[in-house]
Amino acid sequence: MRSKYYSVQKIIDVIKRTFAVDIDGTITENGGGRIHLDALDALRRLTNMGHDVIFVTGRSSVEGFLLSVFGGMTKVAVGENGGCITLDSNDHVLLGNIDECKNALDVLKNNLDNVEEKYVFPRMTEVVLQRTFDLDLARDILSEHNLDVKLSDSQYAYHINSSGIDKGTGFQEIMKRFAISKDDVIAIGDSATDVPLFKVAKTSVALGNASDDVKSEATITVSAHAGDGVLEALDKLAPRLSEI
Numbered sequence: 001m002r003s004k005y006y007s008v009q010k011i012i013d014v015i016k017r018t019f020a021v022d023i024d025g026t027i028t029e030n031g032g033g034r035i036h037l038d039a040l041d042a043l044r045r046l047t048n049m050g051h052d053v054i055f056v057t058g059r060s061s062v063e064g065f066l067l068s069v070f071g072g073m074t075k076v077a078v079g080e081n082g083g084c085i086t087l088d089s090n091d092h093v094l095l096g097n098i099d100e101c102k103n104a105l106d107v108l109k110n111n112l113d114n115v116e117e118k119y120v121f122p123r124m125t126e127v128v129l130q131r132t133f134d135l136d137l138a139r140d141i142l143s144e145h146n147l148d149v150k151l152s153d154s155q156y157a158y159h160i161n162s163s164g165i166d167k168g169t170g171f172q173e174i175m176k177r178f179a180i181s182k183d184d185v186i187a188i189g190d191s192a193t194d195v196p197l198f199k200v201a202k203t204s205v206a207l208g209n210a211s212d213d214v215k216s217e218a219t220i221t222v223s224a225h226a227g228d229g230v231l232e233a234l235d236k237l238a239p240r241l242s243e244i
Ligand SMILES: O=C(O)COP(=O)(O)O
Pocket: 022, 023, 024, 025, 026, 056, 057, 058, 059, 154, 156, 157, 191, 193
């Protein structure tokens, strides 16, 4: 028993990986955002072993950054669905343009019922909406008005981001800054907004609560939901970390 444990430990120890981890629906227990403590503990242990664990979220990058500080993970976060990176308390990299997103919001409000902003922590690059209208209809309206923005659904909110901004492009900025290779990235997520992140990672995990469309974009799927799914994924990955 001891030698088996030791070999897994050693494999994990020698090859540094970067885990790009979504927050809501991935390490939370419910819609309210309560953290799954065992999943958080597992991510902290990965960090203690020398891996990077970086949150990539539709929440503000400050929320992701604070979770990394209090949780004991790598202290950098991609937030606002890829629009904003927080490197330190007063160091934010803005990749998206909030003005064009606000302009799109005005157009949607004037042309569609039930378009309402969601109460969230302040955003620097995007607009966040309640999931109270038809997404396809809204996309049609935006393209009719030639608005170069993207509307996406995290299952917790709709997001309006500048065109070309998503979790994949946001995380690629981190990869560039910290010289992280795609081969060493393991992405974990649950929704359509995580699919661009899956594409910049060699290994990607869709959790049991993800839709079939999202699951079909991941290299690995697990059956358990959210935090339990993260634990299932890490169990699956541990012996293979040297090969992937
Ligand atoms: O959209 C949100 O508010 C949170 O989404 P997340 O699943 O990307 O953390």
